[in-house]
Amino acid sequence: MADPFSWARSLAAAFRIDLSTLKRDAKRLHRAAPEVFGQGFPLNRCQEAVARMRGHKSWDEALLAASKAASKIPPWLEPKHNDAYQAMLGALATLEVETREDAGCLFRGELSDSVPPALVLWSQEMIWRKVSGLVLIDTRAATVQDTALWPAATHLGLTDVLQACRVLDLRESRCPVALSARGRDWLTSLRFALGEPHARTLESSGILVTLESLLAGFARQNGWVPDKRGEDEGPLMPFALIERAVKFVRYNGGDIPTELEGDKQADSIRHNVNKYIRAARRDSEATAALNALGQLVDDLDEKQFGLGRVFSQESQWRPTIALFSSDDPASSALASVVHSLYYWRYVGWELRHTGIEPRPVLYVGDDGAGTLPGWLTYTSFTRGVIAPGPAYSLPEGDAGYLHRSAILISCADGAIASSGKKAPIEGEPAALML
Numbered sequence: 167m168a169d170p171f172s173w174a175r176s177l178a179a180a181f182r183i184d185l186s187t188l189k190r191d192a193k194r195l196h197r198a199a200p201e202v203f204g205q206g207f208p209l210n211r212c213q214e215a216v217a218r219m220r221g222h223k224s225w226d227e228a229l230l231a232a233s234k235a236a237s238k239i240p241p242w243l244e245p246k247h248n249d250a251y252q253a254m255l256g257a258l259a260t261l262e263v264e265t266r267e268d269a270g271c272l273f274r275g276e277l278s279d280s281v282p283p284a285l286v287l288w289s290q291e292m293i294w295r296k297v298s299g300l301v302l303i304d305t306r307a308a309t310v311q312d313t314a315l316w317p318a319a320t321h322l323g324l325t326d327v328l329q330a331c332r333v334l335d336l337r338e339s340r341c342p343v344a345l346s347a348r349g350r351d352w353l354t355s356l357r358f359a360l361g362e363p364h365a366r367t368l369e370s371s372g373i374l375v376t377l378e379s380l381l382a383g384f385a386r387q388n389g390w391v392p393d394k395r396g397e398d399e400g401p402l403m404p405f406a407l408i409e410r411a412v413k414f415v416r417y418n419g420g421d422i423p424t425e426l427e428g429d430k431q432a433d434s435i436r437h438n439v440n441k442y443i444r445a446a447r448r449d450s451e452a453t454a455a456l457n458a459l460g461q462l463v464d465d466l467d468e469k470q471f472g473l474g475r476v477f478s479q480e481s482q483w484r485p486t487i488a489l490f491s492s493d494d495p496a497s498s499a500l501a502s503v504v505h506s507l508y509y510w511r512y513v514g515w516e517l518r519h520t521g522i523e524p525r526p527v528l529y530v531g532d533d534g535a536g537t538l539p540g541w542l543t544y545t546s547f548t549r550g551v552i553a554p555g556p557a558y559s560l561p562e563g564d565a566g567y568l569h570r571s572a573i574l575i576s577c578a579d580g581a582i583a584s585s586g587k588k589a590p591i592e593g594e595p596a597a598l599m600l
Contacts, residue, residue, distance in 0.1 A: 188216065188220070188228060188229070191216050192209065192212050192213040192215075192216045192225075193209070193212075195212040195215060195216060196208075196209045196212040199212060210225070213225040216228070240330065240483075240484075241326045241327050241330045242289065242292050242293070242298070242299075242327045242330060242331075242485055243292065243293055243296060244293075247322065247323055247324070248322065248323035250282075250321055250322050250323065251286055251289075251322045251323055251324070253591050253592045254282055254283050254286040254322065254591055255286055255290060256589075256591075256592065257283065257581070257582050257589040257590065257591045257592075258283060258286065258287055258290075258582070258589075260587075260589040261575070261582060261583075261584045261585070261587055261589050263283075263287065263573070263575060263582075263584060264287075265287070265291065265526070265548075265549045265550065265551060265573075266548075266549070266573075267518070267523055267548060267549065268548065268571060269546075269547060269548070269571045269572065269573050270546075270547030270548055270549060270550030270551065270552060270571070270572065270573065271284070271287060271547075271550070271551050271552065271572075271573045271575055272547065272552045272554070272572045272573065272574055272575065273551070273552065273553045273575045273577050273582075274554075274556075274558070274574060274575065274576050274577065275556060275576060275577035275578050276555075276556050276577075276578070277314040277530070277531075277532065277553065277555050277556075278314070278317075278318075279577035279578050279579075280553040280555075280575075280577040281314050281315060281318040281530060281553050282318040282321065282322060283575070283577060283582055283591075284528060284530070284551045284552070284553040285315065285318050285319060285322060285324065285528065286322060287551050288301070288526050288527075288528035288551045289324060289327060291526035291549075291551075292485065292526055295526070297525050297526070298481065298482070298483055298484050298485045298486075298508075298525060299485050299508065299525050299526035299527065299528065300481075300485065300486050300487075300488065300504065300505060300508040300509075300525060300526070300527045300528070301315065301328075301331070301485070301486070301487040301488070301527075301528045301529075301530065302488050302490070302501055302504075302505060302527065302528070302529045302530070302542070303315060303487065303488070303489050303490070303529075303530045303532050304490060304491065304492050304529070304530070304531050304532060304533050304535075304539070305489055305490075305491065305530075305532035305533050306491060306493075306532075306533055307489075307532060309335075309489075310328065310333055310487055310489060313489075313530065313532045314530060314532050315328070315487075315530055315532070316328070327485075328487065330484075330485070331484070331485040331486055331487045332477075332480065332484055332485070332486045332487070333486075333487045333489070334486060334487070334488045334489065334504065335489045336488055336489060336490045336497040336500040336501050336504070337489065337490060337491055337494055337497040338469075339468065339469055339470065340469070340470045340471075341469060341470065341471035341474070341500065342474045342475070343471070343474040343475050343476070343477040343480070344404075344471065344472055344473055344474050344475065344476050344477060345405065345471045345472075345477050345478075345500065345503055345504070346402040346403055346404050346405075346476075346477075346478050347402060347403065347478075347503045347506050347507060348401065348402060348403065348506070348510070348511075349377075349378060349381030349382065349385065349403050349407070349408070350378060351502075351503065351506035351510050352381075352403065352405070352408045352503065353374055353377055353378065353381075353408075354502065354506070354510075354541060354544070355499045355500075355502035355503050355506065355541060356408075356412075356459060356462060356463070356499055357369070357374065357459075358498075358499075358502060358539065358540035358541035358544065359462060359495040359496070359498045359499035359502065359541070360455070360458050360459060360462060360495065361495075361540075362540060363455075364454070364455040364458050364459070365540065367451050367452055367454075367455040368452075368455050368456070368459065371442060371445070371446045371449065371451075371452040371455070372438065372441065372442030372445070372446070373415065373442060373443070373446055373452065373455070373456060373459075375438055375442065376415060376435075376438040376439055376442045376443055377411050377412065377415060379431065379434060379435045379438050380411040380414065380415070380422075380423070380426070380435060381403065381407060381408070381411050382431070383422075383423075383426040383429045383431060383432075383435055384403075384407045384410065384411065384423075384425075384426075385401055385403065385407075386429060386430070386431075387425050387426065387429060388407075402478050404472060405466065405467075405471070405472060406472070408463070409463050409466075409467060410423075412459060412460060412463045413460070413463070415439075415443055415456065416456055416457070416459075416460040420439075421436060421439065422435050422436050422439055462495055462496065462499065465495070465496040466496050466499060466500070469496060469500070471500065477504070477507065478507055481504075481507045481508060486504060486508070488500075488501050488504045488505075491533065492533065492535065492537065492539055493533075498539055498541075501539070502539070502541040505527065505541065505542070508524065508525040508527055509524045509525065509527060509545060509548075509549075510524075512524045512525060523549060524545075524548060524549040525549070526549060526551065527549065527550045527551065528550075528551045528552075528553070529542060529550065529551070529552045529553065529554070530553050531553065531554035531555040531557075531558060532555070534555055534557060535555075535557060536554055536555050536556070536557025536558035537557075537558070538552070538554055538558065546571045547571055547572055548571075552572075
């Protein structure tokens with residue numbers, strides 16, 4: 167598919183040239199009027215003449231039409247920002263703060279201090295890399311305007327960028343887009359939404375392995391062609407197939423689904439079902455985890471996210487703001503699915519060597535809990551911009567990759583600091599008032 171950004175930039179450039187030509191033609195006619203018509207005319211008369219020649223009723227109508235057309239380039243790609251944005255960007259540049267393929271940026275401090283630089287970095291990454299990004303907001307607020315993100319965007323002149331984003335409130339009973347993801351990403355979303363104990367049990371008991379083999383079989387039977395990274399990654403799947411696999415494992419599991427009898431991997435799937443599911447039913451922890459998984463699938467089934475614009479396509483060119491709550495496992499699972507279309511979809515050494523990497527992801531912990539979702543920490547913050555709020559702190563004594571991969575930026579008193587260096591934000595107040 168052609169790059170929609172390249173097309174939009176070319177189209178907008180052509181419209182801007184047309185707008186400049188319109189104004190220039192009017193001035194040329196004004197200068198040449200004495201020679202062509204034998205008398206001079208005011209500039210406004212010449213402008214009206216050029217507008218009529220172009221098929222418009224008036225000069226104002228022609229100017230308005232050309233100006234609207236010239237602004238068709240997506241606002242998140244426009245490098246036009248106010249002084250506050252430039253000051254914040256200058257401070258980030260002084261500290262050489264950037265996300266990397268092996269690390270993300272964690273902005274620590276009050277949200278009034280940490281969200282503005284995080285938002286600038288996220289916005290600038292979209293401009294630098296010319297890709298769409300994702301904003302995840304863990305919040306109890308009713309709208310995005312009620313979260314810590316909006317005052318920062320207003321101060322930085324980025325409200326038009328946020329207004330142009332697709333906004334999804336995943337806590338509601340209806341989602342206005344059709345969500346799909348790879349089978350593995352669906353399962354990752356579900357298990358992390360259940361919490362660490364159940365997630366660990368599902369993995370150690372072999373239930374996840376069985377579900378993955380079932381989903382791979384369903385994909386083959388539906389004739390879906392694997393993506394360019396190979397069959398192991400699988401195609402994008404609707405939730406109906408995930409529900410089918412989970413309910414089979416939960417309520418049946420004696421053999422394999424009838425539609426998979428002729429599958430080339432039928433023996434392998436049958437082995438997984440007989441070995442893991444039967445054993446899980448004899449283990450109280452595995453049974454509890456499987457029942458919790460089934461209940462989560464039932465809760466998701468009540469949410470309508472199967473109809474509407476195909477989000478897997480729209481997310482390739484349009485940024486998204488997703489509101490969810492960690493207290494609501496169903497909304498957290500859907501947030502993880504949305505995240506996978508901006509993150510896991512672009513992960514893989516084959517993609518990386520062609521210059522394709524995860525899209526910019528900004529996480530804002532607006533609920534005040536300070537606890538990051540498990541599916542987010544699972545990414546080790548790669549290419550992520552994290553503003554979790556003052557309650558969050560990295561575990562002391564944690565020698566894991568997550569601790570080592572985070573680039574820490576402290577935000578307070580009108581300055582940001584990282585790697586032993588502080589940069590004041592010129593012209594900034596000590597903190598933005600939320």
